[in-house]
Amino acid sequence: MPRSLKGLKVAILVAEGFEEVELTEPRRALNAAGAETKIVSPKADRVRSWRFTEWGEYFPVDQSLAQARTQDFDALLLPGGVMNPDTLRMQSTAVEFVKAFFDVGKPVAVICHGPWTVIEAGAAHGRRIASWPSLKTDLRNAGAEWVDQEVVVDDLPAFNREMINVFDRALDKARHAA
Numbered sequence: 001m002p003r004s005l006k007g008l009k010v011a012i013l014v015a016e017g018f019e020e021v022e023l024t025e026p027r028r029a030l031n032a033a034g035a036e037t038k039i040v041s042p043k044a045d046r047v048r049s050w051r052f053t054e055w056g057e058y059f060p061v062d063q064s065l066a067q068a069r070t071q072d073f074d075a076l077l078l079p080g081g082v083m084n085p086d087t088l089r090m091q092s093t094a095v096e097f098v099k100a101f102f103d104v105g106k107p108v109a110v111i112c113h114g115p116w117t118v119i120e121a122g123a124a125h126g127r128r129i130a131s132w133p134s135l136k137t138d139l140r141n142a143g144a145e146w147v148d149q150e151v152v153v154d155d156l157p158a159f160n161r162e163m164i165n166v167f168d169r170a171l172d173k174a175r176h177a178a
Contacts, residue, residue, distance in 0.1 A: 004033065004034040005030065005034045005164065005167055005168055006034035006035075007034075008034070008035040008036065008074045008075060008168075008170075008171045009035070009036050009038070009072065009073045009074050009075075010035050010036065010037045010038070010073060010074065010075045010077055010167065011038055011040045011063075011068060011070075011073040011075070011076050012027060012037055012039050012040065012076075012077045013040050013065070013076060013077070013078055013094065013098065013117075014041050014047055014059075014084055014088075015042055015043070015087035015088050015091075016043065016047055016048050016083060016084070017048070017049070017050045017081050017082070017084045017087065018049055018079045018080070018081045018083075018084035019049070019050055019052075019080050019081035019111075019112060020049035020050060020051045020056040020057060022079035022080050022112055022114075023039075023059070023077075025160060026077055026079070026159065026163060029160035029161075029163070029164060030163070030167070033164050033168075035075075037077075038062035038063050038073075039061050039062045039063075040061070040062065040063050040064070040065055040068045040097075041061045041064065041065055042064070042087075042088075042091055042093070042094060043061055043064070044061060044064040044066075045060070046060050046061055047061055049081075050081045050082075050083060065091075065093055065094060065097060066093065068097060070097060070100035070101055070104070073106070074106060074167070074170060074171060074174065075101075075107045075109070075166075075167045075170060076098065076101045076106065076107070076108045076109070077108075077109045078109070078114035078118070079111050079112070080110075080111045080112020080132065081112065081113060084113070084114075085114050085115075086113070086116060088116075088117045088120075089116050089119070089120035094117065095117065095120045096121075098118065098123070099121035099122065099123060102118075102121060102123035106170065107166045107167055107169075107170045109159070109163040109166065109167075110129070110131075111159060112131065112132045113131065113132050113134075113135060114131070115129050115131045115135055115138070115139055115144075116135065116138065119138060119139065119144075124142035124143060125142060125143030125144065126144070127144050127145070128144070128145045128147050129145070129146060129147070130148060131146065133148065
């Protein structure tokens with residue numbers, strides 16, 4: 001069981017059409033571990049999810065992407081869905097926000113089609129990344145090693161467990177550096 005993530009601030013970057021369960025379940029796990037999560041979006045007030053085959057719920061945006069600063073967060077979560085990362089990778093502000101996390105070595109958790117934004121940020125090269133199978137060629141072309149295994153993680157309970165562990169290690173490292 002990981003130590004508490006109390007004090008860890010996690011940005012959850014989404015646009016319209018993010019897969020609902022890929023935000024709600026990891027967010028629930030992070031909050032239960034004591035992290036503070038904020039939905040960051042190009043939309044300023046609320047953003048709508050996608051629920052498997054149809055539109056889902058609206059979620060309030062905690063901070064607009066225009067106002068979000070990477071230095072205000074310790075980690076980043078990128079839910080998938082098809083529409084969400086496809087929209088984000090076309091917005092330079094979103095791509096730069098994601099890139100900044102990688103540039104300073106902050107942990108990033110990515111689900112499903114979320115790696116499209118990682119590819120656009122130029123951060124896939126040299127990494128082992130799991131994704132929805134249709135991204136395999138995209139990731140390989142970007143210089144990543146595509147894998148389909150639990151540790152790099154392709155199911156939500158395993159993803160949540162590993163995300164908590166990775167974020168916990170980063171928080172522990174930051175605490176010892178202070």
